[in-house]
Amino acid sequence: MTTTNNGQAAARDEAGPIGESRLGEAQVRRAFTATKALVVTYGVLSAAVLGTVALVAAFGHATCTFEWIRSSIILASAVLIYWLAAAAARGSRSAYERVRAISIIVPVAIVVVDLIPGVAPLWFTLEQTACALALGAAAGVLRGRRVRAAFAGRG
Numbered sequence: 001m002t003t004t005n006n007g008q009a010a011a012r013d014e015a016g017p018i019g020e021s022r023l024g025e026a027q028v029r030r031a032f033t034a035t036k037a038l039v040v041t042y043g044v045l046s047a048a049v050l051g052t053v054a055l056v057a058a059f060g061h062a063t064c065t066f067e068w069i070r071s072s073i074i075l076a077s078a079v080l081i082y083w084l085a086a087a088a089a090r091g092s093r094s095a096y097e098r099v100r101a102i103s104i105i106v107p108v109a110i111v112v113v114d115l116i117p118g119v120a121p122l123w124f125t126l127e128q129t130a131c132a133l134a135l136g137a138a139a140g141v142l143r144g145r146r147v148r149a150a151f152a153g154r155g
Helices: 026-058 065-089 093-114 122-142 145-151
Strands: none
Touching: 026 065, 026 122, 026 145, 065 093, 065 122, 093 122, 093 145
């Protein structure tokens, strides 16, 4: 972000100024609203996974370090991904590219790791898969024609 002479923040990214006309389109705004909602869903589901791990442990059942670390990292990633989605909605091409890539890579990584036999109990795998589906849905929204067009030709 840069500041203009009158003190207002002008949206600027290292790739250049944002395409205000395209980012202002109703379909693009709705796409970013949906993306942020899906990332919030990812975060809420991630918090539920961590909470479930805590409850399982609190009631004396076995949990492993993997479950604690993995669910904590996934929850922390939700905060970062939301921040990137919000920055992309404001016109940051680099944030858009990052959130677009992360929204594909992270769900695949979640599912692939959870499919390794014996890594996690079924309930953990199912809850993590729900997280992956929410974030994967955001990837679909971010790859929409209008959203891609809003960032086309920049950088």
